[in-house]
Amino acid sequence: MDRIDVLRAFVTVGNESSFTKAADKLQLSPQLISKYVSRLEENVGIRLFNRTTRKVHLTEAGLRYFQRAQQVLDDFDDLDSQLSDLQDEARGLLRVSAPVSFATSHLARLINDFRKAHPHVNVDLQLNDRKVDIVEEGFDIALRIGKLKSSSLIAKAIIPIQLVFCAAPAYLAKHGTPTQLEELVNHQLLSYSYMEKTPFWPDGNQAMISNNGDVLVQSAIEGAGITLQPTFICAEAIKSGKLTMILSEFTPEPLGLYAVYPHRKLLASKVRTFIDFLDGYFGTPPYWDRLID
Template sequence: MASWEGVTEFVAVAELSSFTAAAARLGTSVVQVSRKVSALEQRLDVKLLHRTTRNVRLTEAGQLYYDQCKQLVEGLEEAELAVTQMQQEPKGLLKVTAPVTFGEQHIAPLAHKFLQDYPQVSLDLNLTNRTLDLVENGIDVAIRLGRLKDSSLIAKRLGDRQLSVCASPAYLSEYGTPTSLEQLNQHQCLLGTLDYWRFREQGVERSLRLNGRIHCNSGLALLDACKAGLGLAQLPDYYVTEALAQGELQEVLTEYRDAREGIWAVYTPNRNLSAKARLFVDYLSQAFASP
């Protein structure tokens, strides 16, 4: 433990540029903080701080040491918080958002089981295909599908999904089965929010802009149109798995499938993530990992 002596005190002084403020944060005396930091400098045989009567600032070595130690101190705080929260019964309101269909089929049933296990937790589940701002809407956990755009959020991968191009047997019988991407322009393509489909050809990602009689922002509506023989649709596997198994749809262009995409639980980078939110993310992760 000798190597840890003084590190917490040094990080507090570096962040607050004050021994007095650091002592207040840590609940100790200025003399104690100063003694610990001085002992750390002696042990490392390097000057970490420039001290004057007016301010405290980092030396070059101090900045380098702080950049590394900050992560260690935060990691220790997170570990202590996690252990402490394990001993507490989670309670209070849990706010979650998820895409509509995926939320109805997968997230809501798991959330309801979670509430059965933790009776002191209440749930506000907002199912929407809009990407809501977590901070602005006070959301604890958001379920996101596919590629993430907001890199400021922490994301935990729960599972993945596969996009598939499908059509009804009746449609393929009448219009033929496409065997190349170029042939899609000769077919009716049922389009969602985006006017292009994604593929992978010889290991390279490729996006194709397509035209069709139907544009709709509902995956279920596109699935229904596809089963009715109105055209081809590119949909995630959780929409089409049952229809494929029952022979209502057939998958085409399988050799051009794009890479599998992530299903994510995302939350803000808050070290004090509530016990209920942390437990819920872990609960989802375990559920999606099960066969």
């Protein structure tokens, strides 16, 4: 008697609260399902279900066993999916959501290289800094920057995202270079509108607020004020001397770039292949950070 078949029968009965419904779902006879569950109870030496004429209910021990058994089945199905992916070539349309500034600066080459390696995958890349609803809006994967909160989605960390304070040399020559965070309130600040409230960035004196980091960096280059931006946007300007990093000792903890997708079970080959391609592509540290090390 296959242990996986037994576990699958047990978990399905637990989900359906019925031997008959479980049998219909697995396309097996109710007698065989009952036999599987009885054999499992004999093996573990404990009753897993309380049975009535109408329904079956998990016992306390059965509930604990059910939760672990469900995880075992998920892992087993995920392993099967991975093995299938090794045989099946990635193909189809891959729908990706990504942040605007990161995508415009760093995703074109990656996607071109990805398609060279996997020519049967076409990519629909949609740029948006808001957090899209992956399932509702039909995306296969979303790239997100930040500190992710717990959710039902699966997230894989790709690279750290470093933030730096910076301003044009001409602005600092005219207004002075702050040496403490408290001094920022006396300066013209160029703020990212999606930035979460943080002790590193004061509320007052916002000379400019925008939902696009490229605009803020360009404004800083023009001498409009001080901004706090990820290095993937401003590293080139810092290297060329158009911007100067300041307050380095007060640099916030890095954020992260994450690949987020709805589930890991039966993950499509095109999605898994893209995630694997992302991993390590930008280098460690990312190539833009090496410009200013």
